[in-house]
Amino acid sequence: MTQTTDAAPAVRRPHPPRVHRAWFVAAVAFVTIIGAAAFRSLPGLLIDPLHEEFGWSRGTIGAAVSVNLALYGLTAPFAAALMDRFGLRRVVAAALTVIAVGSGATVWMTEPWQLILCWGLLVGLGSGSMALAFAATVTNRWFTERRGLVTGILTAAAASGQLIFLPLLSWMVERGDDWRPAAVTVAVTALAVVPFVWLLLRDHPADVGLKPYGAKEFVPKPAPVPGAARRAVTVLRSAMRTGPFWLLAGSFAICGASTNGLIQTHFVPAAHDHGMPITAAASLLAVIGVFDVIGTVASGWFTDRYDARRLLAVYYALRGVSLLFLPILLAPSVHPPMVFFIVFYGLDWVATVPPTMALCRAHYGDDSAIVFGWVLASHQVGAAAVAFLGGVARDVFGSYDVVWYASGALCAAAALMALVIRRRPVRETPAAA
Template structure:
């Protein structure tokens, strides 16, 4: 009798388990965050050096804008192929190769004397390297390693771009002013090499390689299979299939406008535009870095909202508010930092790349296991839009002596993006199931 009365108490005692360890998905996410912070910082340099190159070589804003445009186009066109190459050869291999390409490209610019050399080094080499670590990289990491918190992690990794600007812009600006642009680009080159070290040491390909499920997955969940085959043919096949759907073109068109109004216009020309109004370049660079600070907040919040709200409604809100802010910007610039321009910086920072988590979520719902490559192609349109804006704004500045028309055109484009997103609301966004069930024999939780 005594024994039976003790049995429930004994049964109520939880069995002993080893202390839970940090899921390795968070280690992979941390390494990915470092890579993306560095990648964004490396891309921010041309805007800082535009005035220095103009003074030393006599190159116009339009010519330098062409180099930035080539960088942005290659950044975009590389992204979908990089996603397939990561499936084929591994994330670690592709990422390290990309970082070393950036290191070589930025380092060689110290030897340039002609515009074509700037286009070759910063346009082609840095564009190819940074494109290999574009949004498709974050989509690949979150798709492989996370089932829970996908939107939040996507937001954090997307915010890494803003964090890169926050870290690099003030430092590079100080170096350009104090030690010269050549020292600044050598710092970029050395940092790109340094970032490759933790990738080699800590990056892993898939949870199954460590005998794990993705974070938040259960034993009965269906997971994406490891793909094989030729990366180029798969990338082009995915583009062919996706391009037959209206949703792809609506996403691609709206994201092209996103690129035009962020990396192409503000990211490239904000500093020289502020300088046109008498603001010191170091001050303008600090403001652009502040955009990055609030972008971290806005993008992480957007990732959190994407897990809970309709991503299409989020995009409509983001593009609408962005357009209004750009229409007001020409009237806010001054020779020093005044409350109106500071308000723009805070507001625009919150909105900068908040579009990425909901765009990725819509790609996942429409295209399932091919979402990383599809998003890579959508990102290519983002960069094409950015490249057109980078060159176009420079040409307008050379012709009219200011950037006012560029800001007004950007505001109108945001209205078109709103219409494209509204068209997405009436279309099915049902999630496509992963095609291959999880083999629980080869992994453990």
């Protein structure tokens, strides 16, 4: 005689992981951006060595840096669209490989056009594909909560790359009396990150059967979007019809001009003009990297809680004031006021990214990663302009003073632009419009 039971056996459901997979993806993205940032810590160290070895003017070297910075931004929106088409892993792995090839090939250059090709074109395209549009894509796909915090963490990855590699690279350039080992180190580092990307990075939470972090419902993986270049241009045309885009792009161009284009490219040679050793100046930039991490993560936390427009206005205003004091702080040795400037500037370095990205999400919805890519392009165009014009100003005037003052005034204009961005987001995304 057999026994039967009316109740079906309970099905034991697997417990969700203690730590959501999204945080592991964010960690891989963090390491990946560090690898891409390694080469970006080198340009300011090589201006004087290349000038001495090849006799190239600082304006010529600055032109190659400007190509790199411009492509870093102009590639970003197309890279974001390519990630929608081919996935994160493929695009990121290819970008890191291009960076490694470009940086490694510089050791054989003998002419300025080769510097522009390797340092400007190849590394610019590769690093542009690894730009903050990549961070925006990861954040938008894997997180619905803590987006500001994650944005701050991924933005800080670039500063961490500078922190890790800048002192080592400056020691190689100065002690070894040759800049080539530094370039090879960067190439090897970028290439070493590729296996981690391919094995650990995933394109979408649905690939591993998970909901985005903080989501209440499962989000299916969207189908690949064909026509990446066409989509990037279409989104740009739609965004250009809105006022917030121009205000965000204009203020972010000034952000790039006062960070990557100015301090990252010209601070070391400017300090060297005042008798400061290259290693000491590079170490100060590394300190900027330390406090950049703190400031950017804190900015992400603030962005989740306060008005992004007012945060931007405060960041730009304080940055402009600090630049006005820099000419009187440069000296042969490091002194407390200079340390205060470095700490202050580090906290403000890319603290502008989380609120800028949040405003893009608020106004442009699903297309925000691509729109932010175009906003980032303006950031790099501003950086490229000052990287070139700063070198020309040094050749013409014999100092960088006029560049510091002009950049301070531009930051004041950026603060005003941030305040007039409208609070109310548009109801339609650019694609729907």
